[in-house]
Amino acid sequence: MTTRTTRRVFVVGSASGAVLSACATPRPAPAPRLSRLRPTVTVSAPARRPDAAGFVAAHLDAALAAIAGHGLSAPRPVLIAVHDTVDEFVAATGQTAPWMRAYAQYARVDFLAPRFWSDPGQHARREKLTHELWHVSTFQCFGTREHAVQAHLPFWLREGSASVVAGQVRRRAPLALVRGLDDALRAPPTDHRLRYAAAHHTCAHLVQRHGDDVFARLFAATGDAVRGRDPHPLSRALEGVLSTSEKELWREVVERSPNRAKIRQPQPSWLVRY
Numbered sequence: 001m002t003t004r005t006t007r008r009v010f011v012v013g014s015a016s017g018a019v020l021s022a023c024a025t026p027r028p029a030p031a032p033r034l035s036r037l038r039p040t041v042t043v044s045a046p047a048r049r050p051d052a053a054g055f056v057a058a059h060l061d062a063a064l065a066a067i068a069g070h071g072l073s074a075p076r077p078v079l080i081a082v083h084d085t086v087d088e089f090v091a092a093t094g095q096t097a098p099w100m101r102a103y104a105q106y107a108r109v110d111f112l113a114p115r116f117w118s119d120p121g122q123h124a125r126r127e128k129l130t131h132e133l134w135h136v137s138t139f140q141c142f143g144t145r146e147h148a149v150q151a152h153l154p155f156w157l158r159e160g161s162a163s164v165v166a167g168q169v170r171r172r173a174p175l176a177l178v179r180g181l182d183d184a185l186r187a188p189p190t191d192h193r194l195r196y197a198a199a200h201h202t203c204a205h206l207v208q209r210h211g212d213d214v215f216a217r218l219f220a221a222t223g224d225a226v227r228g229r230d231p232h233p234l235s236r237a238l239e240g241v242l243s244t245s246e247k248e249l250w251r252e253v254v255e256r257s258p259n260r261a262k263i264r265q266p267q268p269s270w271l272v273r274y
């Protein structure tokens with residue numbers, strides 16, 4: 001049906017677990033409407049339903065403020081494309097996972113319109129925009145697309161930092177649910193609910209202990225290691241900035257968690273990924 005492209009840099013997009021059904025017959029779409037919200041931020045809205053992209057303008061200030069609050073520059077440039085059909089989203093991203101609602105690349109974010117999201121509320125719109133723009137900002141702080149790829153940011157830092165900056169703690173399973181995992185950063189659990197939770201709580205711990213700019217400092221040190229051709233850039237950055245390793249960091253996260261925290265019953269909201 002749709003030719004899969006190979007232009008993705010690395011997987012960063014994610015979303016809720018509801019199943020989508022793609023249309024069997026792609027329809028030719030009229031040209032999207034482009035509008036410039038900032039000198040370096042352009043939005044592409046679907047021509048048939050341009051209001052589907054309204055959430056970008058509504059929450060852009062808050063998203064950029066959250067990113068700046070953690071020490072990174074706003075993405076420059078970035079194209080934010082909102083798609084009103086699954087076919088258009090798949091054609092633009094090459095991503096076919098049925099739960100995917102957004103996908104970030106080095107200078108671009110693609111969204112499926114909020115009406116497809118399991119939670120299309122205003123909080124979710126702000127969170128999702130912040131989360132994806134944070135991804136773009138982190139990629140761009142490495143200077144080039146190639147260096148961003150070579151940084152090999154692990155899942156826990158990439159998704160955990162985005163989750164923390166976007167304020168998505170209520171969408172994550174509690175630390176008590178993952179504190180029994182062994183070495184969860186180097187060996188992430190396959191259950192995405194636990195994987196996102198371990199990532200979020202680790203990054204929340206980093207902010208609490210080392211300050212709001214801890215991710216920016218880690219990314220800067222990782223970029224230096226990449227440019228120095230260090231084969232393990234993040235390990236070098238963790239040692240240099242935090243005097244720790246992934247294994248030690250996870251142990252620290254677990255040890256600082258409340259020992260008698262009760263494990264709540266799994267909540268449907270914990271199934272949301274992005």
Ligand SMILES: [Zn+2]
Binds near residue numbers: 013131135159162274
């Ligand atoms: Zn993400």
